[in-house]
Every structure is written in C-alpha cells, then in structure tokens.
Amino acid sequence: MTDFKLWHEDDKNTFHNKTMVYFSQCTKNGKLSLNELLRLTSDTAVEDYRQRGLSREFLMEHGYYILVSRCAFRIFRLPSENQNIEITTWEEKPDPLQLYRGYTIKDESGKTLVNGYSTWLVVDCNARKIVPAKNFTLRKPFDFRTDNDCPKPGKIVIPQERTLLSERIIGYSDIDANGHTNNSRYGAFLLDALPEQYQEKNFTDFKINYSKEAMYGQKLKVSGSFDDAQKKILIIGETESGTSFESELLYS
Secondary structure (H helix, E strand, O other): OOOOOEEEOOOOOOEEEEEEOOHHHEOOOOEEOHHHHHHHHHHHHHHHHHHOOOOHHHHHHOOEEEEEEEEEEEEOOOOEOOOEEEEEEEEEOOOOOOEEEEEEEEEOOOOEEEEEEEEEEEEEOOOOOEOOHHHOOOOOOOOOOOOOOOOOOOOOOOOOOOEEEEEEEOOHHHEOOOOOEOOOHHHHHHHHHOOHHHHOOOEEEEEEEEOOOOOOOOEEEEEEEEEOOOOEEEEEEEEOOEEEEEEEEEEO
16 A cells, blocks of 8 residues: 655755645646646645645735745656656745745656746735745745756746637636635646647646736636747736736647
8 A cells, every 4th residue: 555645854844745646637648737737746835834834824824925936847757647756845045036946756766757946926915015035034044056957937938929829717616715816727728728739749848937816707818829840839828917827838
C-alpha cells in the first residue's frame, strides 16, 4: 500500500507532498493537465505555509492575502494517470515586491518530471495594495536562490496581431474563497482555447502571468499567436477590466 504523506525537512522550509495522479486530473491522453499542474503546485505551496503556521485564515486575520503572480515550468515529461509522484517546494530569497518559490516533481524512481518557479504577491486585504516583501514579517525570509533547470518567471510579450480563440463567462465554479478566479482555472481556459492541432503537442516549457483577477460573471476573451517555426504559442486572456492573464507554451 502506497503511503501518501506531507512533511517538512529539518530546515523547516523544504516541503514534500507524496501523492498520485488521478484519472480526473488528466487530459484524454492520460497525462496531467496544465490546470492540474498549476493546482497541485499552488496547493502544495499553500499547505507548506499552513503547516508553518501561516494558514489562509491566519494571514487574513493579520490583514494579508498571498496571491500567485507568475509561474514558469520546464516539463521533461508530464506525470501520467495512476502514477505516484512527489512534489517538493521551497521558499527562496524574495524579490522586492514578490515572494519567490521553487518546485520539482519526481516519479517513484526519483527521476525529475517537472521543474518550476512561482512568484507571489502579498496584498493588504483592506487597502488592496501590494505589500513590499520586506514588510511581510510573519515569517523569516530566506536568503538563497537555486538554479532549478527551468525558465524563470518574467515578462511575456504578446504580439498585437493575434487570433480570437474563444470566449467564455466566468462561472461560479471558477471562483475560489478569495473571491476571484482560481489561478489553476486559467490553465483550463488556455487549453480549451487551443485549436485541435495544438492540443496534443508535447509541451516542454509553460509560463503564465496573472495580471488582473477575472471575476464572476465577466466575459473572458482568449486570443493567441502561433509561431510554428519557433514552436511557440502565446495566449492572452482579457475581460472588460483589461488583461487577465498571459501565457507562453513551447513544444517539441
């Protein structure tokens, strides 16, 4: 019987999540979907904080939200249905306005499947303003950076000329307890918008930046640009409030 568990290493920073990839988390090819990759990594990060005494409820009591801002992953091989995996995450030296976090996902043999980084904004609940990382003093910041063999979170340049791919209304099931669209849902939005010939591509790098939260009832327009020579896809989601997310996919 497989022992699924969560634990911190002695450094009280490196956090492990042993779990399995379930049928409902996969696309029709039996591989973990990009939206589930976003969900698993962000949920593991949230649980890391919760077990360090920084639950969402505790943070809100102290006037803070912590919201994922950018993610960047290198995909060596997406986990498959029924595969046991271990997700490891750790906090790194923050940027001036963002917390910084690394990830790796490995199979049972210890082979790396996915590496990644994410950045997170600390937001004042009342003023709805970004709090500088140095002013977030509920935990001691770390002072190191790793080289995790993956792209770094950063700006994504979306071309002006692009094709409208889909439109959808943000529904009740898209909204999380922070009152806006959960970050993982944008992975589903961009996958659903891809033309069929790109759905089965072997994605090697995946970046997504969150710009402005999409709210219940808003119309989200998803458009994209496809560069087959460079094997690059650029996707942007926009509501009437402006750009909601930007993403970049590379494939082999």
